[in-house]
Amino acid sequence: MALDLADYETKARDAVMAFWGNREKARQKQIEAGKVDQGERAGVTGGKNMDGFVALVKDIVHANGLAHADIYQERRVLTLPGYFRPTKLWDLLVMNEGRLIAAFEFKSQVGPSFGNNFNNRTEEAIGTAHDLWTAFREGAFGEQTKPFVGWLMLLEDCPKSSAPVRDASPHFPVFAEFKNASYAQRYNVLCRKLMQEQLYTVASILTSPRAAVSSGDYAQLSDMTGLRTFVSELAGHVAAEASRT
Template identity: 55%
Template sequence: MALDLANYREQARDAIKAFWGNREAAARKQEETGNIDRGARGAVTAGNNLNGFLALMQSLVRANGLHDAQIHIDKGLVVLPGYFRPTKQWDVVVMRGNCLVAALEFKSQVGSYGNNYNNRTEEAIGVAHCLWTAWREGALGDQPRPFLGWLMVVGDEDESRRPIRTAQPHFNVFPEWRDASYIQRYDQLCRRLVKEGLYAAAALLATPLNSAETGAYAEFSPLSGLEYFVTTFAAHIAAEASRPPPPEVTPLVQTHT
């Protein structure tokens, strides 16, 4: 099966350019209006920083033949049922009829690594476990296992690359966590999310703070790289496109938002 990866590296560089450009524009707007958020928060409160990656996923769906898919990115249409909580909003939801083909989550972190790393980690694990349990219990109907993907964009800077001391007051942590930087921790997280089956693919991209013009980014391992993410996603899409449209699915659990 030949896959079309939609010139993903060029699209990813464009997405990184947009990421930094949107952050800079949001910060400038806050300065102009005099409404300054604490620290770098003003660069992220406007949202839409990762829309370039949404566009890449849309390109992969169309390029790999799933022409009857509905690709949802609007807030009201990316809500999926959970098991431990009623619903969760994803960043991209790909539907074919009323069958869930894929759900994707995109996150970023620049600065404040100590404050936010644990939150990002716990959220990534929790939302996947919540959806898989809901799927197992019939909230999505009797449908094949969908594709779940998680992508993380991190600032590539001294703060994210310096070793972090790990507390071990009672038991030793796994060796790979000792003195690991936040980038190394995110790399381990992505690899383990895939190995444990919580996500079909999880990617980490680290981008220097001066990349608004170049779109530069770094990857750290094959399993957490962007190529694995887009290849796995494209293969799932192509496989879905090769099947006839699914019959109407009636969820065993009726959910309401």
């Protein structure tokens, strides 16, 4: 049976428009209330900015044989046991007959502070995955096949995220792929390595300018870290699970 990618390109554009639109609505709401967060935080505190991508994942799951899977997106039911910590809160979980089918992290980053945020996101992504797979190895989820673990980042496309960045490493040289790489390129390297090290089934980076609020335009940095790979791998994983039930 052919995989169903659920018209992902159209839905991704809708998700991007919703992302920028929700940020602006949150900012305007705070302005009207007379209490505005500093910097870009005013557009983040709405909490629903990546829901369009959540909806896309749900459509992929339903379209590829798991129409009756349990899909959790409410905070109170999004925790999984960890190994180095008691629990970890995820952004979306898919369960079927008591088995963990998939776990997702949806991230976004909007300027101007790309440097510290990139480092924080990197450390968080690595730690989260290592914790989950160690817990899996130790039987935290019972006897089951490996779940799909997805990481998706939407990064603002702007001069600060696309300009070359220099690093100071006085004792040893940095790896060549990071030299003068922009933050967008660094996220692409991160996603590629997260997959190569088998920390995530798929890790994807999309970039989009603020003007995409009316168009949903987004760009991908490589086929390996692009959205088609993300949805194709997810659809295949879901279809394999469906064939076992």
